[in-house]
Amino acid sequence: MKILVKLVLIVFVSLYVFSSCESCSGNRGKNTKTIVREKIDTVIVEDTKEKKITKVIYDTVFIAIEPDKMKDETEKEMTTDPLPSWNDTPSKQEIINFVKAVTDMNSRFYVKPGDRIAAFDQEGTLWPEKPLYFQIEFMFDRIKELWPEHPEWKKDRLVKAALERDIEKIQKAGSEGLFRLSTLTQANMTVEEYSEVILNWINKAKHPETGMLYKDMVYKPMLELIAYLKDNGFKVYIVTESGLGFIRPWVKQVYGVPVEQVVGSRRRLIWKNKDGKHVLMRDKEILFINDKVNKVISLEQIVGKRPVLAFGNSDNDIFMLRWTNEGEGRRLVGLIHHTDAQREWAYDKDSKIGHLEKGLDIAEENNWLVVDMKKDWKSIYQ
Numbered sequence: 001m002k003i004l005v006k007l008v009l010i011v012f013v014s015l016y017v018f019s020s021c022e023s024c025s026g027n028r029g030k031n032t033k034t035i036v037r038e039k040i041d042t043v044i045v046e047d048t049k050e051k052k053i054t055k056v057i058y059d060t061v062f063i064a065i066e067p068d069k070m071k072d073e074t075e076k077e078m079t080t081d082p083l084p085s086w087n088d089t090p091s092k093q094e095i096i097n098f099v100k101a102v103t104d105m106n107s108r109f110y111v112k113p114g115d116r117i118a119a120f121d122q123e124g125t126l127w128p129e130k131p132l133y134f135q136i137e138f139m140f141d142r143i144k145e146l147w148p149e150h151p152e153w154k155k156d157r158l159v160k161a162a163l164e165r166d167i168e169k170i171q172k173a174g175s176e177g178l179f180r181l182s183t184l185t186q187a188n189m190t191v192e193e194y195s196e197v198i199l200n201w202i203n204k205a206k207h208p209e210t211g212m213l214y215k216d217m218v219y220k221p222m223l224e225l226i227a228y229l230k231d232n233g234f235k236v237y238i239v240t241e242s243g244l245g246f247i248r249p250w251v252k253q254v255y256g257v258p259v260e261q262v263v264g265s266r267r268r269l270i271w272k273n274k275d276g277k278h279v280l281m282r283d284k285e286i287l288f289i290n291d292k293v294n295k296v297i298s299l300e301q302i303v304g305k306r307p308v309l310a311f312g313n314s315d316n317d318i319f320m321l322r323w324t325n326e327g328e329g330r331r332l333v334g335l336i337h338h339t340d341a342q343r344e345w346a347y348d349k350d351s352k353i354g355h356l357e358k359g360l361d362i363a364e365e366n367n368w369l370v371v372d373m374k375k376d377w378k379s380i381y382q
Contacts, residue, residue, distance in 0.1 A: 082096065082224065082227075082228040082231070083095065083096070083221065083224050083225065083228060084224065084378075085220045085221040085224055085377060085378050085379045086221050086224070086376060086377060086378065087375065087376055087377065087378055089372075089375060089376050091369060091370075091371050091372070091376045092376065094332070094369055095225065095228075095332065095334075095369070098309070098330065098332040099228065099229070099232050101330055102116065102308060102329075102330060103116075103232045103233060109329060109330035111308055111329065111330075113233040115305060115308065116229075116232070116233050116234040116235060116308060117234070117235055117237065117303060117305050117306070117307040117308060117309075118226075118229050118234045118235070118236045118237065118307060118308070118309040118310070119237045119239045119263075119295075119299060119307040119309070119310040119311075119320060119324065120222070120226070120236065120237070120238055120239065120310070120311050120312075121239060121240060121295075121311065121312040121313060121314075121316075121317045121320070122238050122239075122240035122241075122242060122247070123240065123241065123242065123313075123354070124313035124314060124336065124338065124353075124354040125222065125311055125312055125313045125317075125336050126218060126219060126222050126238070126255070127214070127217050127218045127219060128207075128217055128344060128345065129353050129354050130209075130344075130345045130347070130353065130354075131167060131208070131209065131353075132167060132170075132353070133241075133242070133353070134214050134242075135242045135243065135246050136170075136178065136181075137205070137207075137208070137214070138185075138198070138201055138205070138246070139162065139178075139181045139182060139184075139185045139186070140162050140163075140165060141201060141205055142185035142186075142197075142201075143159060143162045143163055143181070143184065143185060144163060146184075146185070147159075147163065153184075157169075158170075158173055158177050158180060158181065159181075159184070161173070162181055165208070171352070179286065182286070183284040186243070186245070186246075186267070186282065187267070187282050187283060187284045188281070188282065188284070189281070189282055190274070190279045190280060190281055190282070191245060191269065191279075191280045191281075191282060192279075194245050194282055195245065195248070195249040196249075198245070198246055198249045198250065199249045199250060202214060202215050202249070202250045202254075203215070203250075212381065215250065215253075215254050216381060216382055217381055218254055218255070218381070218382060219336075219377075219380060219381065220377075220379050220380065220381055220382050221376075221377045221378075221379070221380075222311075222336075223255070223256075223382070225311075226255060226256065226257070227256065229309070230256070234309070235261065236255075236257055236261060237257075237261045237262070237263055237299070237303060237307075238251065238255065238257055238261065238262050238263065238264075239263045239264075239290070239295050239298065239299065239320060240262070240263070240264045240265075240290065241264070241265055241289065241290055241291040241316070242264050242265065243264055243265045243266070243267060244262060244264040244265065244266055244267075245267065245282065246264075247262050247264055248262055263290060263295070263298045263299065263302055263303070264290050265286065265288060265289050265290045265291075266286070266287045266288045266290070267282055267283060267285065267286050267287060268282075268283040268284075268285040268286070268287050269281065269282060269283065270283050291316055292316050292318075292319055293319040295317070295319060295320040296319050296320055296323045299320070299323070306323060306324065306327045307320075307323075307324045307327075308324070308327065308329070308330070308331055308332070309324065309331070309332045309333075309334075310323075310324035310325075310332075310333055310334070311333075311334040311335070311336065312334075312335060312336070312359075313335060313336040313337070313338070313354060313356065314354045314355055314356050314359065315355050315356055315357060315358045315359050316355075317335075317359065318358060318359050318362060321333045321335070321359075321362075321368065322362075325366060325368065332369065333363075333366070333368045333369065334368065334369040334370070334371055335356070335359055335360070335363050335368060335369070335370045335371065336371050336373065337356070337360070337370050337371060337372050337373060338354065338356075338373055339372050339373050339374040339375070340373045340374040340377075340380070343373075343374075343380045344373060344380050346374075348360065
């Protein structure tokens with residue numbers, strides 16, 4: 001009985017498909033064309049068991065499409081370049097091949113949209129870090145702005161070094177000196193007040209060497225990569241040593257990434273009643289520096305999923321890149337190598353900022369992608 005029912009079903013569906021095709025062919029001519037698309041991974045022709053025949057019929061779709069439109073779509077797919085600011089080098093092709101592999105449902109490397117997590121370092125990966133990290137440049141500008149209001153700073157050698165942009169003295173002061181400058185310029189205000197200060201700065205401040213707005217110095221090839229990933233169902237996170245409060249006010253405007261997808265260093269916030277309203281005040285204490293292995297810890301605690309793609313540019317990013325690379329399935333791990341002294345800066349193992357030495361060796365051992373800025377990028381900035 002069951003076999004009889006299945007045979008009737010097969011004949012009925014076959015007749016329906018045949019009539020559909022006849023209907024389509026009746027409309028054929030200069031304007032239409034019938035196309036058959038298979039939704040299943042493979043069609044087994046030799047196996048004529050009823051289940052297989054039924055499955056093939058149900059998984060086949062007959063569509064009438066205008067040839068001109070089909071031609072346009074095909075040409076568009078062939079000519080649209082998702083990464084136009086990248087030269088046609090192996091680096092670009094490796095990225096495209098990876099994205100195709102993990103987004104193709106027929107691929108053995110397919111990754112579900114909810115698991116397509118991409119993590120990007122910021123300094124030196126998405127925008128420059130020379131001659132200093134941009135958040136330090138902000139602190140220098142903020143010191144100049146606040147200087148008239150603080151006569152007690154006149155005898156402060158560290159403040160004087162910041163006013164004079166004496167990078168050597170600032171570096172000698174080490175982390176302790178930077179933390180103190182950070183407290184002077186970024187604490188004792190509400191989160192809203194700080195956000196407003198940052199927005200005013202990012203929209204007006206210019207780089208001391210290029211004369212460009214800092215926000216215009218984002219690497220164009222990396223913006224294209226972020227957009228390409230988002231278009232293909234990836235959730236993009238910016239994983240940076242910079243403070244959350246420093247990045248969040250403008251991250252959507254510049255990168256197209258929502259504030260909740262920024263993973264950065266965190267300052268202690270204090271709940272206070274200010275003028276009858278409750279506010280969060282930025283305290284002087286920094287709770288968490290999001291650098292080195294802490295980037296991995298942050299990703300696990302905040303995101304809860306291991307990235308399938310990650311990019312960095314220095315030895316400080318090795319932990320995050322290893323963590324990504326050691327996951328199951330196909331992975332793409334990349335290092336941005338600063339090799340273009342004319343259009344940007346050229347540096348690696350001899351630089352204190354963005355030091356890259358071990359990372360290059362590890363990349364070679366593990367077949368990571370190393371993006372050569374000079375060879376792989378047509379243009380640097382927007």
